[in-house]
Amino acid sequence: MEQDLRPGLYAAIFRRRDIRRFRPDAVPDAILGRVLLAAHHAPSVGFTQPWSFVIVRDLERRREVKRAFEQEREKNAALFSGARREQFLSFKLEGILEAPLNLIVTCEAGRFGAAVLGKPGVEQVELYSTCLAVQNLWLAARAEGLGVGWVSIMSNDALRSIFSIPPEVLPVAYLCVGYAERFSPRPTLQEAGWAPRLALEQLLRFEFWGAPSEDRARALARLARDADTWREIFPHGGMPEF
Numbered sequence: 001m002e003q004d005l006r007p008g009l010y011a012a013i014f015r016r017r018d019i020r021r022f023r024p025d026a027v028p029d030a031i032l033g034r035v036l037l038a039a040h041h042a043p044s045v046g047f048t049q050p051w052s053f054v055i056v057r058d059l060e061r062r063r064e065v066k067r068a069f070e071q072e073r074e075k076n077a078a079l080f081s082g083a084r085r086e087q088f089l090s091f092k093l094e095g096i097l098e099a100p101l102n103l104i105v106t107c108e109a110g111r112f113g114a115a116v117l118g119k120p121g122v123e124q125v126e127l128y129s130t131c132l133a134v135q136n137l138w139l140a141a142r143a144e145g146l147g148v149g150w151v152s153i154m155s156n157d158a159l160r161s162i163f164s165i166p167p168e169v170l171p172v173a174y175l176c177v178g179y180a181e182r183f184s185p186r187p188t189l190q191e192a193g194w195a196p197r198l199a200l201e202q203l204l205r206f207e208f209w210g211a212p213s214e215d216r217a218r219a220l221a222r223l224a225r226d227a228d229t230w231r232e233i234f235p236h237g238g239m240p241e242f
């Protein structure tokens with residue numbers, strides 16, 4: 001009989017967090033290697049595997065990245081005003097220098113030429129594939145007790161220049177990686193009252209876009225959260241919070 005894959009997978013999914021506070025302990029290469037291998041086993045359009053991973057420990061380069069972050073943060077702050085701006089500025093939105101390790105996940109769309117199985121009309125399929133590699137990495141890291149924080153308040157031009165990334169390669173994700181101080185049960189932005197988690201029922205439509213059905217959506221969402229169905233997967237407790 002196949003091993004029950006559900007407890008570990010759901011635990012990693014529901015307990016994964018975006019992490020911005022790290023302990024200084026180094027990440028052993030054996031663990032980093034496993035996490036990168038998990039990322040590399042993501043699905044990809046036409047099996048193109050368009051990703052690469054830049055492993056960054058050098059503090060001088062990370063200081064340059066931090067300066068780029070600070071400039072972008074100013075621009076991002078300018079989108080908000082009043083109390084919302086104050087709250088934005090109070091958030092810790094990266095752990096570039098505190099995390100022992102930074103990773104850049106890149107996408108090289110034309111790695112095997114222009115003819116790609118599965119790319120007749122959707123331009124960005126390699127980019128989608130790369131984001132799946134990031135998610136694999138994020139979940140594997142969580143299973144290893146490692147926190148990951150995605151820093152998109154960043155300039156790709158700055159990343160290209162600091163890390164000599166060529167024009168045909170797109171920096172997709174700048175990630176801070178290390179042992180987390182803690183994994184909170186809910187997203188930091190939710191805990192701070194910045195944004196709520198939307199209710200699943202609001203996001204469901206049936207058969208076609210113009211057919212939201214509140215009753216069916218509510219029933220399905222209630223079933224999704226039903227404690228009895230989750231107890232089947234976590235019979236000894238440790239049920240995730242959602």
Ligand SMILES: Cc1cc2nc3c(=O)[nH]c(=O)nc-3n(C[C@H](O)[C@H](O)[C@H](O)COP(=O)(O)O)c2cc1C
Pocket residue numbers: 016017018019020092093094150151152153186187188189190
């Ligand atoms: C593409 C992407 C970019 C993000 N960029 C940032 C960022 O620049 N700074 C930050 O603090 N969090 C960033 N986050 C983390 C989100 O704020 C976080 O995923 C969201 O609030 C939900 O929290 P959770 O990941 O802990 O569930 C990013 C997440 C994604 C997926």
